[in-house]
Amino acid sequence: MISFARGVPAPELLPVEELADCAKTAIERDGASALLYGHTLGYQPLREWIGERHDVDPARVVVTNGSLQAFHFVLSAFAGAGRVIVERPTYDRPRKILSEFDEVPLDEDGLDLDELERLLERVERPAFLYTIPTFQNPTGVTLSEERRRRLADLATRRTLPILEDDPYGLVRFEGASPTSLFELEEGNVMYSSSFSKTIAPGLRVGYVVLSEAMAASLEDIVASTYITPALVTQATVLEFLRRGLLEPNLERVRGLLRARRDAMLEALDRELGGRARWSRPEGGYFLWLELPEGTDSTELLGRASEAGVTFVPGSDFGGGRGSARLAFSYASPAEIDEGVSRLAGLVPATAAA
Numbered sequence: 253m254i255s256f257a258r259g260v261p262a263p264e265l266l267p268v269e270e271l272a273d274c275a276k277t278a279i280e281r282d283g284a285s286a287l288l289y290g291h292t293l294g295y296q297p298l299r300e301w302i303g304e305r306h307d308v309d310p311a312r313v314v315v316t317n318g319s320l321q322a323f324h325f326v327l328s329a330f331a332g333a334g335r336v337i338v339e340r341p342t343y344d345r346p347r348k349i350l351s352e353f354d355e356v357p358l359d360e361d362g363l364d365l366d367e368l369e370r371l372l373e374r375v376e377r378p379a380f381l382y383t384i385p386t387f388q389n390p391t392g393v394t395l396s397e398e399r400r401r402r403l404a405d406l407a408t409r410r411t412l413p414i415l416e417d418d419p420y421g422l423v424r425f426e427g428a429s430p431t432s433l434f435e436l437e438e439g440n441v442m443y444s445s446s447f448s449k450t451i452a453p454g455l456r457v458g459y460v461v462l463s464e465a466m467a468a469s470l471e472d473i474v475a476s477t478y479i480t481p482a483l484v485t486q487a488t489v490l491e492f493l494r495r496g497l498l499e500p501n502l503e504r505v506r507g508l509l510r511a512r513r514d515a516m517l518e519a520l521d522r523e524l525g526g527r528a529r530w531s532r533p534e535g536g537y538f539l540w541l542e543l544p545e546g547t548d549s550t551e552l553l554g555r556a557s558e559a560g561v562t563f564v565p566g567s568d569f570g571g572g573r574g575s576a577r578l579a580f581s582y583a584s585p586a587e588i589d590e591g592v593s594r595l596a597g598l599v600p601a602t603a604a605a
């Protein structure tokens with residue numbers, strides 16, 4: 253089975269030996285603190301490292317067991333404050349977590365801000381906007397610099413809280429990094445990220461940067477959830493960072509993922525050129541496929557699985573019937589080439605939608 257469904261790194265992307273050594277050092281040297289209950293909001297020296305990286309007081313940094321946990325905590329802080337606005341399509345887990353939400357479509361330049369403004373005219377008071385502006389899951393699209401400035405401006409004018417979820421920003425293969433929403437509008441933007449895509453997801457180390465008051469207000473719910481997050485992996489991540497291993501690891505990971513992205517784009521051009529359309533991300537894990545008019549991607553998945561290739565239908569993310577998310581992070585370039593060929597063989601020969 254060739255999987256374009258799994259949004260996870262291929263095993264060779266993981267820095268196994270380096271992490272083993274960092275974990276040993278972290279326990280031997282810092283075990284007296286990392287093996288006890290510690291600060292509710294995360295391993296203090298890692299909070300300091302992250303604070304420095306984002307130029308904020310460490311008291312504003314909440315380090316969690318993965319950034320999805322940070323989403324839950326932010327949500328709890330907004331309980332009773334109206335509905336969350338999400339992108340359409342968006343990451344399927346927040347869609348499942350939120351019982352109701354409002355949606356704003358996105359295009360190849362990211363969130364459609366005219367639509368957002370129209371929605372804001374209608375809804376009385378949204379809780380916050382949840383956005384993944386860089387290499388979005390599931391589409392791979394990135395919010396343009398111009399739209400980032402406009403969105404930051406809108407957040408200021410309307411006092412619209414924004415949760416900027418940015419686990420993929422550093423996984424860029426080419427092109428210049430745009431300014432983060434957080435850098436543009438610190439007052440209303442909460443910023444979450446993770447070491448899942450830059451080091452390893454099994455570490456379960458993510459974080460969110462909030463106002464100091466909001467971070468402090470989370471202490472009770474965080475303590476009631478897990479007393480203290482998993483500190484040994486946080487100490488391990490810190491050791492990895494202090495040894496200067498992040499940048500070389502990113503270089504390696506970017507190279508491996510870029511080869512996979514290139515293999516997928518080349519195979520799509522060859523196999524589906526003129527018949528379907530897809531995004532061309534400059535980084536991240538995913539691209540978004542729009543199949544020919546009339547194709548039902550859920551039905552296609554049934555046949556594709558029989559042919560030994562899987563993906564996630566776009567409808568899981570709020571996308572249209574003929575859309576699909578293809579992850580290029582897991583399969584090897586050769587498998588990607590073969591998987592796209594198999595998939596294309598099942599797609600009707602009509603023109604793109």
Ligand SMILES: Cc1ncc(COP(=O)(O)O)c(C=O)c1O
Nearest residue numbers: 318319320343384389446448458
């Ligand atoms: C957009 C987005 N946010 C958050 C997460 C969760 O990351 P973590 O492993 O830090 O919980 C993912 C994981 O795939 C993701 O794609």
